[in-house]
Amino acid sequence: MSxxxxxxxxxxxxxxxxxxxxxSRSYQTSGQEAGRVELxxxxxxxxxxxxxVVPGDELAATVARALSGRGARxxxxxxxxxxGWLAAVPGLERLRDDPPLSAAELDAADGVITxxxxxxxxxxxxxxxxxxxxxxxxxxxVPDYHLCVVSADQIVGGVPEAVARLDPVRPQTWxxxxxxxxxxxxxxxxxxxxxxxxxVIITR
Amino acid sequence: xxxxxxxxPSFPKNAEKALQDSQLRYNLRKATHTIRAKRATVVEELPxxxxxxxxxxxxxxxxxxxxxxxxxxxxxxxxxxxxHVHWASDADEANEIVTGLVRATGQTEVVKVKxxxxxxxxxxxxxxxxxxxxxxxxxxxxxxxxxxDWPSHILVPxxxxxxxxxxxxxxxxxxxxxxxxxxxxxxDPRMLADAARLHLRERFLSTKVxxSxxxxxxxxxxxxxxxxxEGNGRMCLTLPETLISVVxxxxxxxxxxxxxxxxxxLPRSSTGERMNPYTSxxxxxxxxxxxxxxxxxxxxxxxxxxxxxxxxxxxxRCSACLNVCPVYERVGGHAYGSVYPGxxxxxxxxxxxxxxSPLDASLPYASSLCGACYDxxxxxxxxxxxxxxxxxxxxxxxxxxxxxKAAGWxxxxxxxxxxxxxxxxxxxxxxxxxxxxxxxxxxxxxxDVPPVPEESFRDWWDRxxxxxx
Amino acid sequence: MRVALFVTCVxxxxxxxxxxxxxxxxxxxxxxxxxxAGQTCCGQMHVNTxxxxxxxxxxxxxxxxxxxxDAVVVPSGSCAAMVREQYPKLAAGMGATRAxxxxxxxxxxxxxxxxxxxxxxxxYDLSEFLVDVLGTTDVGAYFPHRVTYHPTCHSLRGLRVxxxxxxxxxxxxxLELTPLPGAxxxxxxxxxxxxxxxxxxxxxxxDKVGNIVATGAEVLCAADNSCLMHxxxxxxxxxxxxRVMHLAEILASTEAER
Ligand code: SF4
Numbered sequence: 001m002s003x004x005x006x007x008x009x010x011x012x013x014x015x016x017x018x019x020x021x022x023x024s025r026s027y028q029t030s031g032q033e034a035g036r037v038e039l040x041x042x043x044x045x046x047x048x049x050x051x052x053v054v055p056g057d058e059l060a061a062t063v064a065r066a067l068s069g070r071g072a073r074x075x076x077x078x079x080x081x082x083x084g085w086l087a088a089v090p091g092l093e094r095l096r097d098d099p100p101l102s103a104a105e106l107d108a109a110d111g112v113i114t115x116x117x118x119x120x121x122x123x124x125x126x127x128x129x130x131x132x133x134x135x136x137x138x139x140x141x142v143p144d145y146h147l148c149v150v151s152a153d154q155i156v157g158g159v160p161e162a163v164a165r166l167d168p169v170r171p172q173t174w175x176x177x178x179x180x181x182x183x184x185x186x187x188x189x190x191x192x193x194x195x196x197x198x199x200v201i202i203t204r
Numbered sequence: 205x206x207x208x209x210x211x212x213p214s215f216p217k218n219a220e221k222a223l224q225d226s227q228l229r230y231n232l233r234k235a236t237h238t239i240r241a242k243r244a245t246v247v248e249e250l251p252x253x254x255x256x257x258x259x260x261x262x263x264x265x266x267x268x269x270x271x272x273x274x275x276x277x278x279x280x281x282x283x284x285x286x287x288h289v290h291w292a293s294d295a296d297e298a299n300e301i302v303t304g305l306v307r308a309t310g311q312t313e314v315v316k317v318k319x320x321x322x323x324x325x326x327x328x329x330x331x332x333x334x335x336x337x338x339x340x341x342x343x344x345x346x347x348x349x350x351x352x353d354w355p356s357h358i359l360v361p362x363x364x365x366x367x368x369x370x371x372x373x374x375x376x377x378x379x380x381x382x383x384x385x386x387x388x389x390x391x392d393p394r395m396l397a398d399a400a401r402l403h404l405r406e407r408f409l410s411t412k413v414x415x416s417x418x419x420x421x422x423x424x425x426x427x428x429x430x431x432x433x434e435g436n437g438r439m440c441l442t443l444p445e446t447l448i449s450v451v452x453x454x455x456x457x458x459x460x461x462x463x464x465x466x467x468x469x470l471p472r473s474s475t476g477e478r479m480n481p482y483t484s485x486x487x488x489x490x491x492x493x494x495x496x497x498x499x500x501x502x503x504x505x506x507x508x509x510x511x512x513x514x515x516x517x518x519x520x521r522c523s524a525c526l527n528v529c530p531v532y533e534r535v536g537g538h539a540y541g542s543v544y545p546g547x548x549x550x551x552x553x554x555x556x557x558x559x560x561s562p563l564d565a566s567l568p569y570a571s572s573l574c575g576a577c578y579d580x581x582x583x584x585x586x587x588x589x590x591x592x593x594x595x596x597x598x599x600x601x602x603x604x605x606x607x608x609k610a611a612g613w614x615x616x617x618x619x620x621x622x623x624x625x626x627x628x629x630x631x632x633x634x635x636x637x638x639x640x641x642x643x644x645x646x647x648x649x650x651x652d653v654p655p656v657p658e659e660s661f662r663d664w665w666d667r668x669x670x671x672x673x
Numbered sequence: 674m675r676v677a678l679f680v681t682c683v684x685x686x687x688x689x690x691x692x693x694x695x696x697x698x699x700x701x702x703x704x705x706x707x708x709x710a711g712q713t714c715c716g717q718m719h720v721n722t723x724x725x726x727x728x729x730x731x732x733x734x735x736x737x738x739x740x741x742x743d744a745v746v747v748p749s750g751s752c753a754a755m756v757r758e759q760y761p762k763l764a765a766g767m768g769a770t771r772a773x774x775x776x777x778x779x780x781x782x783x784x785x786x787x788x789x790x791x792x793x794x795x796x797y798d799l800s801e802f803l804v805d806v807l808g809t810t811d812v813g814a815y816f817p818h819r820v821t822y823h824p825t826c827h828s829l830r831g832l833r834v835x836x837x838x839x840x841x842x843x844x845x846x847x848l849e850l851t852p853l854p855g856a857x858x859x860x861x862x863x864x865x866x867x868x869x870x871x872x873x874x875x876x877x878x879x880d881k882v883g884n885i886v887a888t889g890a891e892v893l894c895a896a897d898n899s900c901l902m903h904x905x906x907x908x909x910x911x912x913x914x915x916r917v918m919h920l921a922e923i924l925a926s927t928e929a930e931r
Contacts, residue, residue: 003297004291007501010508011271011275011453014514015268015271021265021266022262024255026255026258027255028252047481103410104409107405107409122478137438137442138442141438141439141443142443159463159464160464164464168422168487169425171490173438173482173483173484174485176479176482178481179433179481181343181433183347183434184367184393184397185231185234185235186234186235186238186363191397192343192400192434193408193435193436193439194481195435215870216872219873220872530861531873531877535873569866573866575827575830576830589762596720596723597723608727611718611719615714615731616734621714624686644868646867646869650906651878652906652909657688660686661680661685661686662685662710664692664693666710670696671697
């Protein structure tokens with residue numbers, strides 16, 4: 001018998017005759033509507049990320065300020081990112097992932113700018129799903145600085161709403177603040193292997 | 205399970221030794237109390253925590269009830285998405301599969317994300333035998349690997365080390381494994397984290413094979429889910445050309461939707477955060493990667509056959525039970541002699557390994573049954589219930605058996621109890637307060653004995669007709 | 674109302690004063706108590722040490738002796754928890770075939786299970802009986818001392834008696850209740866754990882004792898003499914001068930008595 005069949009048959013005899021299980025989902029499946037953007041901003045800030053909340057028409061200027069404040073000149077720009085977001089940045093060197101950038105090239109970049117697939121207010125989480133303006137997973141991993149744009153209508157209340165809205169087949173990265181570790185005396189320290197700085201612009 | 209811990213003495217002996225280490229006790233106390241408080245805060249924040257917990261428990265039970273079906277679903281979904289699925293009955297088979305896969309790539313180095321299951325099967329040692337070096341990349345695992353140490357906690361394997369010990373380890377051993385630590389390394393956690401970043405950076409960018417476990421595998425979609433904090437997981441999962449994930453068969457969840465429960469339960473229970481910094485989810489061969497999933501039994505189906513013990517398979521390895529356990533807090537993880545320490549280890553290890561060794565037979569007794577673990581467990585594993593159940597299956601020493609049988613005989617009939625009580629009161633003057641003989645000495649080493657009363661309650665009641673005379 | 678006292682084997686043999694205090698207290702509150710002579714032990718030590726069969730034998734005896742009462746009062750959190758929390762699990766384990774229960778939460782239909790279903794809901798820890806059944810938190814006691822209260826694990830997490838004991842203590846005239854730091858942490862008794870893992874047990878108790886002494890209390894109160902025997906034995910060995918007293922004994926004290 002193959003290990004596969006062996007494992008399956010062991011399982012079958014272990015649970016034979018056991019009663020069915022009923023799953024009750026009496027937990028909350030939607031968060032509060034009011035104050036969602038503020039809550040999201042507050043929770044993302046809790047992780048010590050930099051957060052701006054701006055009207056949509058100030059996005060380009062905010063992006064420009066963020067990048068220049070950081071001194072970021074060579075920035076990874078994933079395919080599908082609206083050109084308008086970068087309209088106000090003078091002298092930006094756009095690193096396109098086409099053909100794919102090597103890990104070393106990504107490492108040498110000053111940062112990366114992306115959009116996202118969803119934001120979760122209650123947990124301060126940004127979800128990337130490799131959609132337009134987000135790129136493959138390595139793009140937001142190797143550069144040390146991640147600038148992420150979230151529009152208010154992408155923000156949901158809680159985890160259940162995000163799960164409902166996302167497509168499991170797409171590769172996903174859920175990001176809650178910059179890279180961190182609690183491995184030393186269980187104290188949280190920001191900045192290990194992922195981007196050490198996360199900056200988030202929320203547009204409404 | 206791995207042979208690393210074979211031949212260890214019983215838990216009480218290990219514990220006694222650990223208790224002498226005041227640095228260890230200090231480190232553990234500080235760390236467990238910090239995380240306890242953090243967990244309590246973020247759990248209280250959710251008004252529907254108990255409902256989430258009940259759902260988490262039920263979803264895991266459902267998974268186990270139809271595990272055969274869900275495993276086949278996973279196999280089909282992962283294969284359809286371009287991945288390869290392998291089945292391993294035990295540790296040896298899993299190690300063989302992984303070694304073979306790495307060999308086929310022609311590589312001799314792999315990067316690893318922290319994974320309990322690969323420790324359980326002793327994968328690093330198996331790879332080393334074949335000339336393959338496995339580099340641990342999680343900060344705490346790195347500390348353990350560099351210090352040639354054992355993990356002592358599920359989530360924070362180096363919880364027993366404080367910052368200055370970590371600094372020493374980095375200074376002394378980083379050079380043996382790659383880029384050395386900077387000479388002016390201090391013991392500030394931020395500096396230590398930076399040193400780890402530099403040490404591993406090059407390795408991440410160049411290593412072609414990654415090995416991981418998974419927190420969850422979604423049956424209906426074949427999606428794997430890994431929660432982490434540092435980004436080392438993302439590095440190992442995304443950059444290598446080949447990814448091999450070794451997963452215990454109990455890690456499945458039936459549906460994508462089930463994540464709405466577990467992505468709330470797990471981060472809050474484990475690191476005490478609303479959400480962990482990074483969660484990666486992928487299905488099959490992603491972004492051009494060669495992907496292999498190894499499904500591991502290694503004793504789990506045996507656990508599944510035990511009606512009471514099987515609830516241990518619900519465990520999502522959050523480590524909340526360790527962090528609240530008064531026994532773990534004082535002795536640390538090494539005393540449990542397994543990669544699974546603390547309360548969950550005390551019920552899982554004896555079920556996976558059996559109770560033949562003195563260590564494994566003593567694990568169900570490594571608890572005062574205070575119930576703190578059950579209270580915090582996000583999937584409501586009744587750890588005290590399983591401990592008591594395992595105690596009834598554990599081998600008992602002849603002296604203890606005799607004592608308990610005798611007590612049982614006395615208590616069986618009120619008249620026997622009455623006679624025993626009268627005997628005790630008659631000789632009450634002879635009971636020493638400070639030094640009992642035989643096994644009683646374990647009591648009087650630190651505690652005085654209460655005086656035996658002149659008359660039992662029962663005799664008083666009879667004599668006074670319930671105090672009315 | 675027919676009220677029975679299950680004094681417990683430990684109290685019966687070593688701490689008869691606690692049983693007498695319960696009787697005094699309940700009489701004062703206008704409640705007649707019976708002491709069924711057939712009682713011995715709930716079986717906790719046997720079950721928890723891994724001697725399930727002996728434990729079940731004692732459980733059967735308990736159920737037989739205490740069947741037919743309206744309430745069974747137990748001056749021990751852990752014995753009350755044994756009966757109320759663990760008997761149903763024992764019943765589930767027996768009633769079911771190997772594959773009959775998935776998560777071991779389903780009861781069987783054996784005579785044992787039926788007796789468990791009949792008797793266990795009427796079993797009360799002393800503080801529960803006073804507060805929930807008699808509906809009082811002021812039992813008219815007088816005890817002019819500084820007291821700190823240790824909520825034992827099985828009262829706290831097994832029975833979930835909550836703040837009932839401290840509400841009772843707060844209404845004792847003359848009594849000054851000082852909060853115990855780290856109150857919800859186990860004292861390290863754990864039955865045979867205290868002997869089988871004596872070193873860990875002692876380390877846990879040392880921390881508990883440190884917290885007790887820090888309160889400056891003269892008396893440590895709890896609702897379980899087993900834990901008190903362990904903590905009290907350590908307090909005495911360390912010559913701290915702190916006395917231990919069962920909740921029943923404090924609640925039974927009155928001005929008249931002094
Ligand atoms: S037993 Fe429960 S509390 Fe302990 S690690 Fe597993 S899931 Fe977490």
